Amino acid sequence: MLDEKPAQALLDAAERHGARVIVVGTWGESPMRGALLGSTPHKLLHMSTVPVLCVPTEEGPEQPQP
Numbered sequence: 001m002l003d004e005k006p007a008q009a010l011l012d013a014a015e016r017h018g019a020r021v022i023v024v025g026t027w028g029e030s031p032m033r034g035a036l037l038g039s040t041p042h043k044l045l046h047m048s049t050v051p052v053l054c055v056p057t058e059e060g061p062e063q064p065q066p
Helices: 006-017 031-037 040-047
Strands: 022-026 052-056
Touching: 006 022, 006 040, 022 040, 040 052
Parallel strands: 022 052
Antiparallel strands: none
């Protein structure tokens, strides 16, 4: 358990472990909603000094339905 906000905890862990990339999932939020409300992936994209890969879930709203 960490007493940090999720984005900061991930950034700290990436630094401790010498990460070359941070991979996070996105679920349940559109990109606009994340930008307005400050989702963890959105914060990582703006705060990280290493590349961040955001992967949408198969059933997230970002995926078009066939």
